[in-house]
Amino acid sequence: MLLLSTELLLAIALGAALWMRPWQLLRGGALISPLLGSLVVLPWLWALPWLHTMPLQLHWSLACLVLLMLGWPLAVPTLCLVAVLAGLLGDQTWEVVVTLAFWRGVLPATLALGLGAAIRRLIGPHLFVYVLGRGFLGAAVCLFAASALLQWLGPAQPGLDKTLSLVAHWLTAWGDAFVTGMLTAIFVAFKPAWLATWSDTLYLPKPPATHDTPD
Numbered sequence: 030m031l032l033l034s035t036e037l038l039l040a041i042a043l044g045a046a047l048w049m050r051p052w053q054l055l056r057g058g059a060l061i062s063p064l065l066g067s068l069v070v071l072p073w074l075w076a077l078p079w080l081h082t083m084p085l086q087l088h089w090s091l092a093c094l095v096l097l098m099l100g101w102p103l104a105v106p107t108l109c110l111v112a113v114l115a116g117l118l119g120d121q122t123w124e125v126v127v128t129l130a131f132w133r134g135v136l137p138a139t140l141a142l143g144l145g146a147a148i149r150r151l152i153g154p155h156l157f158v159y160v161l162g163r164g165f166l167g168a169a170v171c172l173f174a175a176s177a178l179l180q181w182l183g184p185a186q187p188g189l190d191k192t193l194s195l196v197a198h199w200l201t202a203w204g205d206a207f208v209t210g211m212l213t214a215i216f217v218a219f220k221p222a223w224l225a226t227w228s229d230t231l232y233l234p235k236p237p238a239t240h241d242t243p244d
Contacts, residue, residue, distance in 0.1 A: 031182055032124055039109070039131040042139065046105035054103045059222040063098040067107055071095070072114035075129060079119030088133070088201060093168035094209040096138040098216070100225035108134030132179045140171035145226070154231045160217060163226075165210030172202035 054060055073080075074089040096104045112130030115121075121129075141163065148162045176198035216223050 032127065035131045036127055039127060039135060042105050042131075042135050043109055046102045049102035051100075051102035051106060054100055054225060060099055060103065060225055063095075063223045064103070064107060067095050067098070068110060068114070071108075071111040072118055075111060075115035075133065076118040079121065090133045090137055090172055090205050091209060092134045092137040093141040093163075093171055093206070094212055095134075096141050097163060097209075097213055097224055097226050101138065101142045103225070104138050105135055108138060128179075132175055136178075137168075137171045137175045140174055141167055144171060154228075156217070156232050159227065159232055160210065160214050164213035165206050167206075168209040169202045169206035172205050173199050176202065 055064070071089075071091060074091065078088060092104070092108055095108060098104075099107060109130045112126050112134055115129060116123075116126035119125075144167045145163045148158060148167065152158050152162070177195060180194060180198070213224070217227060221227050221229065
């Protein structure tokens with residue numbers, strides 16, 4: 030039942046994103062580098078739990094960073110493709126790929142989109158609000174919310190303490206958010222063209238001009 034709901038929600042999100050013609054965002058070539066970087070790096074990070082046998086499995090997402098770089102219409106198909114590539118690398122089933130695409134990719138990115146709009150509306154478009162609110166804090170909240178929702182809706186696992194599992198999800202979300210916030214700050218400073226959600230005009234308004242009056 031959860032798989033069917035996940036497939037339906039993923040299809041709706043992907044259809045809505047494609048309806049917005051995300052390829053138009055690639056005009057000018059500024060977002061080609063972050064797009065290719067996402068498709069090269071993220072599949073390996075997402076496939077890490079299946080590629081090594083360490084006792085502590087690291088689950089990376091970075092979906093909020095992809096959202097900030099590419100914008101929601103382009104981030105959704107990109108994250109879906111990342112999930113497919115990760116599934117191929119880890120030799121996983123279609124069910125795992127769908128779950129990965131929605132719960133680790135599309136849902137956190139969509140939550141980050143809504144949270145970012147709410148932050149900008151309530152607080153205003155400020156530089157530190159963008160970096161801290163959407164990069165650090167927003168990423169942590171959205172990633173934890175997606176993980177907690179999956180745990181709540183998914184089947185119960187024997188021997189799993191839900192309280193301790195939520196703590197683990199919270200800590201993992203903060204690790205992901207730290208990387209997201211750090212890279213967001215770097216891109217704002219040195220590569221603002223790699224952030225489709227960034228605007229110098231919006232977040233760096235020029236101070237009003239002052240006119241000297243004669244004595």
